[in-house]
Amino acid sequence: MTGIHSIAIYTPGTPVSVQSLEEKNSLGENELTYFNTCGINTVYDAGSISSYALALGASEKLLQETGISPASIDLIIYLQSRMPEQFISSESTRLQQDIGAHNAISFAISNLGCADSSMALKLAKDHLAANRSASNVLICYGNKLISRYRFRNPVTIMGDGGVAALVTRNSENKIVAADIQTNGRYWDLFKLEYQHLTPDQYRETCTDVRRYGFELAIESKNRFREINETLLSRQGIAPQEVHHYLMQNISARAYEYYQSAFDIQISPVCAMNLAQYGHLGAGDIFLNYQTGINAGLFQKGEKVLIMNNSPVAAWSSVLIEV
Amino acid sequence: MDTTTQAGARTIIREFLRKRVGQDIQFNDAEDIFAAGLVNSLFALELVVFLEQSFDITVENEDLNLQNFSTVENLEAFILKKKDK
Numbered sequence: 001m002t003g004i005h006s007i008a009i010y011t012p013g014t015p016v017s018v019q020s021l022e023e024k025n026s027l028g029e030n031e032l033t034y035f036n037t038c039g040i041n042t043v044y045d046a047g048s049i050s051s052y053a054l055a056l057g058a059s060e061k062l063l064q065e066t067g068i069s070p071a072s073i074d075l076i077i078y079l080q081s082r083m084p085e086q087f088i089s090s091e092s093t094r095l096q097q098d099i100g101a102h103n104a105i106s107f108a109i110s111n112l113g114c115a116d117s118s119m120a121l122k123l124a125k126d127h128l129a130a131n132r133s134a135s136n137v138l139i140c141y142g143n144k145l146i147s148r149y150r151f152r153n154p155v156t157i158m159g160d161g162g163v164a165a166l167v168t169r170n171s172e173n174k175i176v177a178a179d180i181q182t183n184g185r186y187w188d189l190f191k192l193e194y195q196h197l198t199p200d201q202y203r204e205t206c207t208d209v210r211r212y213g214f215e216l217a218i219e220s221k222n223r224f225r226e227i228n229e230t231l232l233s234r235q236g237i238a239p240q241e242v243h244h245y246l247m248q249n250i251s252a253r254a255y256e257y258y259q260s261a262f263d264i265q266i267s268p269v270c271a272m273n274l275a276q277y278g279h280l281g282a283g284d285i286f287l288n289y290q291t292g293i294n295a296g297l298f299q300k301g302e303k304v305l306i307m308n309n310s311p312v313a314a315w316s317s318v319l320i321e322v
Numbered sequence: 323m324d325t326t327t328q329a330g331a332r333t334i335i336r337e338f339l340r341k342r343v344g345q346d347i348q349f350n351d352a353e354d355i356f357a358a359g360l361v362n363s364l365f366a367l368e369l370v371v372f373l374e375q376s377f378d379i380t381v382e383n384e385d386l387n388l389q390n391f392s393t394v395e396n397l398e399a400f401i402l403k404k405k406d407k
Contacts, residue, residue, distance in 0.1 A: 154362075183383075210356055215386040217363035218370050222383050257363045 002125045004173040004320070005136075007290040008062035010054060010162035011277070013046040018157055018278070023149050031153050039252030039271060043159030043278035046144055051081035052091050054142030054162030059099050062138070062164040073101040074134035075127050077120040079141035079282045080110035083192075083202075095140065104138070113310025114248040115180060117141065117282040118318050122178035124167035140164040143281040147192065147202035150278070154209055155190075155311070156250045159278030163286045173293070176303075176319040179231045181223055186216055186313035216311055221261045223315040224307055228262075231317050232305075242319075243302035244292065248284035248309070249274035258307065267292055267304075284308075289320070298322045331377065332398045338372050339394065351394035373397070379404040 018024070018040050027035055046054060055078065063070060078092035085091070096106035109116045109123070117139070124137035142162045150158045167175070189212060192204045206212055232239060244267045247258065252274070255266045269291040273284070280287060285306050292298040299322060306318040332351065339355060342365070349355060369391065370381045379401065390400040 210388055213362050214356070214366040214388050214391065217366045218381065219383050219386055221367065221370075222381075253362070253364065257367060260364070261367055 001169060001171045002128045002167060002175050003170045004121075004175065004289070005166040005168040005170055006062060006066050007166075007286045008058050008065060008164045009283075009287055009290065010058035010061050010164075011044040011046075011160070012049055012054075012057065013044050013160060015042040015276070016045045017042055018150075021150060021157075023151055027151070027153075031151070034154050034251075035151055035157070037252070038156060039255075039274050040157045040159075040278045041275045043150060043157060044161055046160035049144070049160070050085055051083070051142035051144035052085055052094065054144055054160065055079075055081075055091075055140040055164070056095055056098055056142075056162070058142070058162035058164035059095060059138060059140045062166055063099060066166060068136065068166060070100040071103050073099075073104040073136050073138050074131070075124070075137040076101060076104050076106035077123060077137060077139045078106060078108040079116045079120060079139065080108040081142060081144065082110075082113075082281075083146040083194075099138075101138070111312075112180075112182070112314040112316075113312055114282050114284060115308050115310045115314035115316045117285050118178055118180055118306070118308045118316030120282075121167065121175055121318050122180065122316075125175045125178065128167070128169060135169055137167040138164060139167065139286075141281070141283045143279075143283050145204075146199050147204060148200060149203045152190070152204050152279075153206060154212065155206070156279040159280055161277060161280045161283060161287075163280065163283035165286050172300075172322070173289075174321040176321050177231050177235055178316065178318040179227045180314060180316040181227060182314045183219070183223075184313075186211075186311060189216065189311050189313065212311060216313060217257065219313075220309055220315060221258075224258070224262070224309070224317065227315055227317045228305065228307070231319060235319065237303065237319075241303060242305045244298060244304045246270060246285060246288045246292070246304060246306045249277065249279050249288070267297065269295065269297065285318075293322070331401050332394060334376055335394050335397045335401075338369075338376075342368065349394075354392045355394070356388070356392055373401065377401050377405065
């Protein structure tokens with residue numbers, strides 16, 4: 001059996017009210033309305049701390065809290081920042097070096113946005129199933145934009161933070177199944193053209209807001225319906241046997257959309273974390289799961305279905321048994 | 323679908339949109355409803371659920387071209403095409 005042994009969240013810096021973000025003054029009327037109603041109150045500003053340093057900080061915190069020896073890590077799955085500090089060099093092996101996981105293999109996952117974390121959980125589970133000698137898989141991620149604009153119109157507001165999770169052979173927080181689908185039709189629906197610009201000018205853009213609000217929204221409903229039906233029926237689990245639904249933290253409107261589409265309740269931990277941290281990219285689902293456990297909302301034996309998607313475009317569901 | 327039903331489809335679609343948009347915003351059957359500022363995912367969901375339930379169709383991923391849903395005329399043509407399959 002494979003389960004999530006522990007999760008660490010690393011949010012150095014100061015919580016900042018989104019109302020005080022300077023970029024707010026540059027928003028048009030529709031953008032401002034969305035900005036003010038997306039359900040985010042504060043984000044952490046990590047200042048000059050890089051995405052790599054956030055991932056490293058979370059990994060070190062996890063190792064310290066669990067007492068797991070770095071030498072016992074068999075695999076490191078580094079969720080690549082959308083904007084790495086350098087080209088060519090390897091942040092995944094840098095992290096292996098910095099935490100002293102000299103017996104590990106280290107590599108990175110990228111390009112699936114928030115769903116990178118679902119792919120990491122799937123690979124961790126598969127790696128432990130395929131390698132009898134392996135015991136510990138470290139997944140880590142740092143969310144930090146190089147752009148000075150935190151608002152991703154019409155989606156969310158980005159916060160800074162690092163996340164690490166340890167996946168081991170254990171029966172608690174068992175990763176029952178993870179299914180993922182992608183569709184290249186939306187590959188550049190969101191993008192940041194960086195060549196010939198200075199970092200100060202970097203700004204992520206949605207290339208077609210209408211496609212995002214209509215085509216992708218409806219396709220996401222269809223995709224999640226198919227993924228969830230397939231995943232649950234394969235496990236012999238009826239939808240009503242799922243105790244909690246989690247998602248990544250995008251906006252209050254996104255929760256409302258999926259609740260309405262599937263007649264489900266998204267766990268309140270999501271909206272709570274959204275309000276406090278904003279969007280932490282691929283780190284959200286780990287943050288939400290940990291909050292649910294720590295708050296005592298998720299009880300032993302309950303089933304948690306984590307729906308996690310990216311607009312460029314990937315959809316994933318991971319079933320966890322607490 | 324016969325002519326009577328076709329006329330019915332257009333009326334049903336128009337009534338749904340009028341209720342959803344509100345009486346203050348005027349649009350004709352050829353006008354782009356998304357240009358009226360209705361583009362958000364919740365509206366998209368409402369519209370698709372309305373179409374699926376009212377006309378007993380399923381909106382598939384391959385149907386998700388915004389053009390199919392942008393005007394009353396296009397919505398009617400889309401419904402007729404789906405019912406004809």
